[in-house]
Structure formats: C-alpha cells, structure tokens
Amino acid sequence: MARITAGVGCSHVPAIGVAIDKGITGDDYWKPVFAGFEKSREWMKEANPDVIFLVYNDHCTAFDSSIIPTFALGAAAEFQPADEGWGPRPVPVVKNHQVLASHIAQSLILDEFDITVMNEMEVDHGLTVPLSVMYGQPEEWPALVIPLAVNVVMYPAPTGNRCYNLGKAIRRAVESFDEDLNVVIFGTGGMSHQLQYKRAGLINPEWDNAFLDRLTSDPVGLSQMPHIEYLREAGSEGVEMVMWHVMRGALDDEVTEVHRHYHVPASNTAVGHIILENKNED
Amino acid sequence: MTDKDYEDIPGTFVFDADRARIGYHLNQFCISLGKAEGREAFTADPEAYLDRYPMSPEQRQAVIDRDWNRMLELCGNIYYTSKLAAYDGINFQDLAGLMTGMGREAYRKMMVDGGRPIDGNRYKSEWGED
Numbered sequence: 539m540a541r542i543t544a545g546v547g548c549s550h551v552p553a554i555g556v557a558i559d560k561g562i563t564g565d566d567y568w569k570p571v572f573a574g575f576e577k578s579r580e581w582m583k584e585a586n587p588d589v590i591f592l593v594y595n596d597h598c599t600a601f602d603s604s605i606i607p608t609f610a611l612g613a614a615a616e617f618q619p620a621d622e623g624w625g626p627r628p629v630p631v632v633k634n635h636q637v638l639a640s641h642i643a644q645s646l647i648l649d650e651f652d653i654t655v656m657n658e659m660e661v662d663h664g665l666t667v668p669l670s671v672m673y674g675q676p677e678e679w680p681a682l683v684i685p686l687a688v689n690v691v692m693y694p695a696p697t698g699n700r701c702y703n704l705g706k707a708i709r710r711a712v713e714s715f716d717e718d719l720n721v722v723i724f725g726t727g728g729m730s731h732q733l734q735y736k737r738a739g740l741i742n743p744e745w746d747n748a749f750l751d752r753l754t755s756d757p758v759g760l761s762q763m764p765h766i767e768y769l770r771e772a773g774s775e776g777v778e779m780v781m782w783h784v785m786r787g788a789l790d791d792e793v794t795e796v797h798r799h800y801h802v803p804a805s806n807t808a809v810g811h812i813i814l815e816n817k818n819e820d
Numbered sequence: 821m822t823d824k825d826y827e828d829i830p831g832t833f834v835f836d837a838d839r840a841r842i843g844y845h846l847n848q849f850c851i852s853l854g855k856a857e858g859r860e861a862f863t864a865d866p867e868a869y870l871d872r873y874p875m876s877p878e879q880r881q882a883v884i885d886r887d888w889n890r891m892l893e894l895c896g897n898i899y900y901t902s903k904l905a906a907y908d909g910i911n912f913q914d915l916a917g918l919m920t921g922m923g924r925e926a927y928r929k930m931m932v933d934g935g936r937p938i939d940g941n942r943y944k945s946e947w948g949e950d
C-alpha cells in the first residue's frame with residue numbers, strides 16, 4: 539500500500555529560485571537562507587520518496603482571473619515550468635504519477651472534496667522553488683510529483699479547517715492505493731510577508747515561530763485560525779500558510795519535528811521551513 | 821452586505837470577490853504580459869493593446885502613468901500588477917520600494933534589518949486612519 543511518511547513545510551519565494559538559477563547562493567545575502575536547507579537535502583536523500591504530493595498556489599500563471607478553482611489537482615503526465623514574465627526557470631520538467639493522481643482525484647470527490655482535475659497545466663515558482671531548495675539542481679527530479687494548486691490569491695482562500703480535513707482525505711486516498719509507494723507531502727508558501735501597497739515589507743517572526751511550534755503541538759487548534767489573523771498578523775500574502783494545514787492534516791496526530799529553519803529576509807519574505815515525520819515511522 | 825472584518829488593516833487591500841470583479845479587465849491586461857506574445861503586442865502598439873481590455877478610464881490612466889498604488893486602489897492585485905512591473909524591468913522588491921514611497925535602498929535596508937515590524941501596523945487607527 540502507498541503511505542505518507544513525512545511532511546515538509548517550505549516557503550516558495552521566487553527570488554530563492556532566481557538565486558539558485560543564477561548560481562549566487564553563496565553570496566552574503568543568500569548564504570544564511572541556503573545554509574538552513576543543507577540538512578534538508580541530506581534528509582531528502584535519506585527519505586527518498588517515490589512520490590511528492592505538493593500543495594502550492596499558482597500565482598496567476600496557470601490560472602488568471604478567468605477561472606479560479608479552490609483546489610486543482612494535476613492529473614497530466616507532466617507539467618512544464620511556466621514563463622512567469624522572465625522566461626521559464628531552467629529546471630527539469632515535473633513528472634506525475636498519473637495513476638496515483640487519478641486515484642486520488644476519484645477518492646477525494648467521493649470523499650466530498652469537489653476538486654478540479656487538471657489534465658493540462660504549467661507550474662510556476664510556487665511548485666518548482668520547493669523542489670529546488672530540497673533537491674538542488676539535478677538533471678531530473680528524483681521523485682514523481684502530484685501537484686495540488688490551492689487558490690490563495692482571491693479572498694477567501696479555503697479555511698485552515700478545510701485544508702486540514704483535505705489533508706486527511708488525501709491520506710485516506712493514498713492509503714487505499716495498492717502499489718507500495720513512499721509519499722512525502724509538501725505544504726508550501728509563506729511565511730509572513732506582504733507584497734502590496736503601503737504596508738509592504740511586513741514581517742512577524744514571533745507569529746511565524748508560534749505557527750511552526752503549533753504545527754507539532756496543536757495542529758487542530760492551529761487549523762481553526764480565522765483568515766483575518768493571517769491577513770493582519772502575517773501580511774496579506776501570509777494567508778498562503780493555510781496550505782501548510784493540508785500537509786499537516788495528512789500526517790499522524792503525533793509527529794516528530796526533525797528539522798526547522800527560519801530566516802529573514804528573502805526579498806520581501808520571511809523564509810520558513812519544517813520537516814515533520816510520523817512518529818510510528820522507523 | 822456582510823461586514824468585512826479585514827478592512828481595518830492599514831496600507832492593505834484584501835483582494836476579495838468584489839475587488840476581483842471591479843479589477844477584472846485591469847488584472848487580465850496585466851497578466852497577459854506574463855507571456856511573450858502579450859509583451860510583444862503591447863510594445864508594438866500600447867494604445868491598441870490596451871483597447872483590447874475594457875477597463876475604466878481611471879484604471880487605464882493608472883496603467884499609462886504606472887501609478888502602482890492607484891492601480892491597487894482601483895482593484896488591481898499585486899500578483900497581476902507585478903507583471904506590468906516586470907515588463908518595465910522592475911522586480912517585486914523594487915516595486916515595494918515604489919509602493920511604500922520609501923525608495924529602493926531604504927526599502928531594501930528595512931528588509932535586511934528584519935522587515936516592517938507588526939507593532940503599530942495592525943489597525944488603521946494606529947496609522948491615524950479610520
């Protein structure tokens with residue numbers, strides 16, 4: 539049977555992708571950002587997932603204002619990195635586990651999550667930056683990737699509670715798949731940041747670190763946080779962090795925090811990262 | 821109408837369904853510049869290209885003036901307007917320098933020093949606004 543063994547929370551700041559692509563990760567500015575991912579890359583080698591279920595948001599790349607699905611699951615055979623205004627990132631094409639993806643799509647809908655199925659989709663930095671920070675610059679991504687795009691651009695994003703429960707449904711879907719597969723789930727975005735208007739540049743490290751603490755100690759309580767708290771305390775774009783609840787919901791109630799990294803700034807954003815393992819994994 | 825509990829955050833627009841409706845053509849214009857065809861067509865004939873998007877005269881003027889805050893006030897959204905900025909060669913951080921009125925260097929320094937603090941920046945009343 540397929541199993542979700544661990545979860546990764548990770549910011550997906552576009553400038554981090556630019557730093558990797560330009561080869562400037564050793565600069566004074568970027569060094570502390572990437573130092574915190576060295577252990578993560580070791581961990582990824584060790585964990586060696588067959589499939590990554592990657593929860594991210596599209597930044598008006600695959601979806602402009604004309605269609606705004608709350609949850610869109612990638613079911614295509616592969617996903618090309620998109621041109622986001624500066625040409626596509628020079629990263630490998632993202633390959634799906636198409637059979638598992640269609641199984642999950644079917645299972646989620648019967649489990650009363652009305653997701654949108656994407657048989658064609660390009661993926662933006664929201665998906666490729668977390669792969670780059672966790673894997674570096676391989677010729678091909680070492681794992682297959684099932685993308686789940688969540689609307690966080692137009693208010694309201696799905697509630698934390700909805701995201702947490704979706705995580706549980708994803709776990710049920712994965713565990714009802716016959717093939718033996720090691721699946722790691724990523725929740726991406728955040729942490730505190732505001733990109734717009736006169737309050738741009740807002741960063742709230744106390745709030746961010748409390749969020750990281752509660753992912754382990756109080757995930758259900760954390761998932762009840764109303765949107766207004768993200769918007770006010772973590773900035774208008776900080777609401778991306780609802781996506782971390784999908785990751786957390788897919789794990790055991792009891793998890794072990796095996797790694798954490800927090801750094802300010804990367805461009806306009808606080809970088810946050812956490813790795814959580816299910817306690818019953820050996 | 822229900823009360824919008826997010827309208828008392830200073831210096832912030834929450835891009836809700838109302839703003840998405842009003843800003844639709846402005847945002848669709850901006851996002852079209854994310855693709856090479858859009859950028860080329862806009863460069864070739866800016867006025868004709870803008871004619872394809874039936875935005876309000878105020879929205880159109882804000883685009884022409886590259887008045888980044890005005891675009892947001894008129895229901896543009898940052899993920900969209902940033903594509904127009906990218907077309908002009910302005911990245912997210914420099915755009916923030918413009919929107920905050922701080923300028924590039926002061927904004928960059930604020931971020932390196934830990935960003936804009938939350939204290940004093942939660943409520944419009946703290947900014948002397950209502």
Ligand SMILES: [Fe+2]
Pocket residue numbers: 550595597664727728778
């Ligand atoms: Fe994002």
